Amino acid sequence: xxxxxxxxxxxxxxxxxxxxxxxxxxxxxxxxxxxxxxxxxxxxxxxxxxxxxxxxxxxxxxxxxxxxxxxxxxxxxxxxxxxxxxxxxxxxxxxxxxxxxxxxxxxxxxxxxxxxxxxxxxxxxxxxxxxxxxxxxxxxxxxxxxxxxxxxxxxxxxxxxxxxxxxxxxxxxxxxxxxxxxxxxxxxxxxxxxxxxxxxxxxxxxxxxxxxxxxxxxxxxxxxxxxxxxxxxxxxxxxx
Numbered sequence: 001x002x003x004x005x006x007x008x009x010x011x012x013x014x015x016x017x018x019x020x021x022x023x024x025x026x027x028x029x030x031x032x033x034x035x036x037x038x039x040x041x042x043x044x045x046x047x048x049x050x051x052x053x054x055x056x057x058x059x060x061x062x063x064x065x066x067x068x069x070x071x072x073x074x075x076x077x078x079x080x081x082x083x084x085x086x087x088x089x090x091x092x093x094x095x096x097x098x099x100x101x102x103x104x105x106x107x108x109x110x111x112x113x114x115x116x117x118x119x120x121x122x123x124x125x126x127x128x129x130x131x132x133x134x135x136x137x138x139x140x141x142x143x144x145x146x147x148x149x150x151x152x153x154x155x156x157x158x159x160x161x162x163x164x165x166x167x168x169x170x171x172x173x174x175x176x177x178x179x180x181x182x183x184x185x186x187x188x189x190x191x192x193x194x195x196x197x198x199x200x201x202x203x204x205x206x207x208x209x210x211x212x213x214x215x216x217x218x219x220x221x222x223x224x225x226x227x228x229x230x231x232x233x234x235x236x237x238x239x240x
Contacts, residue, residue: 016202017109017159019146020102022137025158029133031096036078047071080125087117097158107155120150182222183237191217191234198231210234 020028047067054063077085086094092104092112104112104120127135127149136148145157183191191213198206207230214230217237225233 017105017157020100020158020160021146022140024100024102024160025140025146026133026137028094028096028100028102031099032082032094033096035095036082039078040075043071043074080121083121083124084114084117087112087121088114092117093161101161102158103161104156104158107157112156116154116156120154120156123150123153124148181237182220183217184220187213187217187220188238191238195234195238207231 050067051064054067057063083094087104090098093102097103104117106112106116124136127133136150139148139152140146143152145151147157151157194209194213198210201209210230214233218224218233221237225236228236
């Protein structure tokens with residue numbers, strides 16, 4: 001079941017996220033589990049091939065014991081640390097989530113932090129122990145935001161990655177101000193930031209911010225530009 005959620009940032013900007021459905025989340029976990037199993041098989045095969053060589057070493061038994069201890073720790077890390085490491089390292093994505101176009105974010109739409117990644121995946125262990133992913137599935141179906149228990153504990157949601165290209169703010173802000181309009185540098189930066197983000201705003205917020213910016217800069221300009229509406233004026237003022 002696909003749902004969406006609206007979050008409001010600290011800048012009073014409303015962003016709509018499409019929540020990941022139960023099916024896509026299950027497929028993402030399946031890809032991750034297959035990847036985990038593949039890594040373990042590769043390590044086991046490598047150990048099996050290396051064992052005869054290790055046995056011939058002077059301290060072969062000690063080396064084998066250390067390798068077994070390292071392998072046990074490695075298996076634990078692969079199966080229990082996989083999601084924590086990848087979600088922290090890849091900004092809320094694991095290989096499975098990346099393949100399915102999903103991402104974990106915090107409730108306010110902010111990037112996931114290491115603490116939230118640890119909490120949601122420690123709870124995952126309890127969910128699996130209580131009956132596989134059945135508990136997770138029931139929780140996601142009941143929750144309006146498709147949350148499993150780990151998401152409730154960590155304050156996170158799983159959303160679909162946006163297909164839109166992220167605007168290059170550095171390129172915008174490096175352009176020189178138009179000297180013929182009288183637009184100030186500080187106002188130019190504000191306008192550039194608005195234009196870079198406007199595609200992600202809803203219609204009401206977009207119109208309101210454009211009106212506020214236009215009202216701010218019109219008295220400072222060398223001409224009235226009365227023939228331009230608010231957003232057209234902002235585009236004109238930042239046009240090279």
